[in-house]
Amino acid sequence: MQSTEVSTHKHALTTVINSSSQTAAYLDIGSGPPLLLLHGFFGEKTCWLPLIELLQSQFRCISLDMLGFGESSQPQIQYSVAVEVAFVRQVAEQLNIEPCCIVGHSFGGWVASAYALKYPNSVSSLVLAAPAGIRDDSFCGQYDALRPLLWQTPAVDWALQLAKPFASLAGKSNKLQQISGWRRELMAQPVARSFLISRMRPEDAVDTVEKEIHKLQIPTLVIAADSDETIPLWHCQTYANEIPGAELAIIPNAGHGLPQNQAQVMAKLIGKFLNN
Template sequence: MNKQTIELNEYTAAYMSVGDGIPVILLHGFFGDAETLGSIASTLASNYCCISLELLGFGDSSKPDLRYVIGDQVAFLKEFLTAKQISKFYLIGYSYGSWVAAAYAVDRHDLAISTPDLLGMVLLAPAGIRDDSFVGRYDHLRPLFWQTPLIDLVLNSIAPLMKLMGREKSFETIQTARHALMTQPAARSFLLDRLEPEDAIDTVEKDIDRIDTPTLVIAGEIDGTIPFWHAQTYAEKIPHASIVIIPAADHDLVQTHSQEVSESIVKYWNQSASI
C-alpha cells in the first residue's frame, strides 16, 4: 500500500488504500499510523476497499497546534469522507481510534440527515471510557514529554544496559513512545491535557446508548493497557452490540491476532447483512 494525501478544507489527510468494494475506514490507535491496521486491511481487501486514515496530528496528516480533543478528530473524519465522496462505509477503530469511531457514531446519530450511511462499526480494544484509575499511572514517564535532546542522549546511553538486563523489549516500547511524543503533537497534547480526572471532558460513555449502528466490540483476554470493563461498557451500552474476546490476546491484538480479529469482523458483517 502506498501512502496518499488529500486536501481537506483546512488540513491535509494522509491515508493508505487497498482492495475494491464498499469502503472500510480504519482508524489507528495512539502512537499509530496508517500501517497499524495493515494486516487487517490486507485480509479484508479481498471484499472491501480498506482505507487506513492517519488521524489529525499523526503520521503524515496535518499537525496543527491545537489542544486536541476527540471532536477535532470527528470533524477531520467527516471532512475526509466528504472529500473522498464516500456515501456508505464500514468503520473500524483501534484503541484511541475506537474512541474516535464511537464519537463519530454518536455525532452521526444526532445529525443523521445528510451524513454518509454507516453500515457497521467495529471497536478493537476500545478506549474512550472515563477511568480515573489512569491518573498517576504513568507519572514516572513524564520526562518523555520534555523537549530536550538530553532525554534522547540518556535513553541511547542506557540502551546497551537494558539489553544486558533482558529488558530490551520494554525499553524499546519506551523509546517508541518518546519518538511518538516528539513527532505526533496529537499524542503529546492529548496526554498532557488529561493529567487529572476533571480533564476527561470528551469521553463517550454517557452518549453511546444513542448509537444505532450495528457494532462489534473485540477485546483481548489479557489486555494490560485498557481494562476489559471498558470494552464491556461499550458492548452493554450500545444497543444490540456484540462482543468477541480473543483468548490470550493483549492490547496489541491487531498485530498478534490479526487473523482471528479479521475473521470475527467478516463473520459479524455477514450476519448483520443477512438480518
Template structure:
C-alpha cells in the same frame, strides 16, 4: 512474513496534508488507528478486508505521514476531519472501525454523523472507563516533551527500541504489546509528533486516567449495530472494559480474543477479519431516522434492552 506496504496517498484539506491508504472495492470500511500509531497498524488485515470491502485507513492529523500542525486535536476535530476526508473521496456511508484512541474518534464520528455511519466497531477502545496504562497518563505531565526529547536521542532511542522488541518475545502476556509500543516510542523522535500527541492525550486523559466516556450517550447505539473486540491480555486498557461496553450498549456484540493483547487485529489478523466480516454480514446497515433520534434524545432509552452477549473466543 511482514505484510507488504500499501501505497500511501495524500490530500490537502483545510491547508493540512493528510495521508491515507485506500484499497479494495465494495462497501466502505474506515479504519482508525490509535494514539501514536498510523495506518500501518492495520497492515496485517488491510488486504484480507480489501477482498470484500473498500478499505480507507488514514493517518490521523498529527500522526504518521499526515501533517502535525498546531491545530484542533479534540475528538470532535478528528471526527470532522474524517467526515471531510470521506467527502473528498466521494464516500457517503461507512462502517467505522476504531482501535484504542481511534475507538473514541469512531464513537464521536457516529455521534456527530449518524447518517453516514452504517455500523460501529470498537477494538480495545478508549472511552469505556477511566483505567489506562500509566505510560499514557505520563504524557499529560509537565516536562514530558523535554524528557522524551532526551529519551529519543539517536543512541538512547536505538537501545530502547531494541530492548522493547527483545522483551516482546518473552513468554509473558505483559510483554505482548511491547513490539508495537517500540514503534510508537520511535515516532516521538519528531518534536512535532510529540507536541501533537501531548495535545491529543490532554483532551482525553488526566493524571487519574481517561476523562472522556460514552456512558451518557450509549443509548443512542440502539439505532446502530456495534461490535466490540478485545484482547484478553490487553496491558494498555483492561479487558474488563469490554464487559463495560456490553453494559452500556446491551444490543452490542462483544468478542474477547484469548492470546491477544492491545492489538488483536495484529495478533490474530485472519480471526479479526473473519469476525468483522461476520458482523457486517449479519447486521444490516443502520438507517438514519431523524425523528427516532429526536425521540431518543428527548426521552432516553424507550424500553429495557437485552443484555449483551460477551463471547470469549477459544483458540481452537
C-alpha cells in the same frame, strides 16, 4: 503486502480544519462496501495492512492517517477527539463513502464512536477493537513518573543517554530502552503529547463517551483482547453493555495489537458481522 504494492494505493486529499488546510493521507485498497479504518494512538495507516490483505476481496478498505499521525498533516495545535472527528468527517465527505462501516482500534475506536454519536446517519455499522474512550480514573497518576518524557528539552535525552551505563549495571537496560522508545514516540507524535499533557487529572477526562454511547442505534461489534495490557477488558464490556444490541467477541490469549497480531481472527469476526 510489499511496499511497492502499498505505494500504488497511497492517496492524499486536502481538508480544512479550523480554517487551516490540512493533508489527509490514506490507503485505498480493495473493492466492495467501504470500510473506513482508524488506527490506534501510536499507530498509522499501515497498521491495518495484515487485516486489509484478508478483507480487500470483499470490501473497499480505506485506512486513514488521522490528523497528527503518519503522513497526514501534523499541525502544532491542541488535539482533541472533536478535532479528529472533524478531520474524519471531511475525509468521508470528500471520498463520498457515507454511510460506511467504521473500524476503529484503541484511540481509533474512541474517535469512531464519537463520530457515530455526532453523525449517526453517516455510519452504517461500527467495529470497535479494544476501544479507548471510557473514563478510567485509575489511569491518572499511574504514569506521573514518566512526565519528564513529555518535556520538549534535549536535557531529557541527555539524561537518558547518561543513564545507560547505570541501567546496564543494574540489569535495567531493557527497561531503559522501553522508556527511550516512549520518548521517541512522544516527540514524533504531537497528538500523543497533546493528549497526555491535557489529561493528567481525572477531571480532565471530559470527552470520554461512556455517558453517550447508549444513544447509538448502529449495529456494533466490540472486539476485546483478554490479555490486553493497555485497555482493560471492562472498557470493552462497557461499550458492549451500553450500546443497544452490540455484540462482544473476546479473543483469548491476545494483547492490545489486534490489527497486526490477530488479523485472521478479526477478519473472520468482521466478515461474519457485516455479512449478517
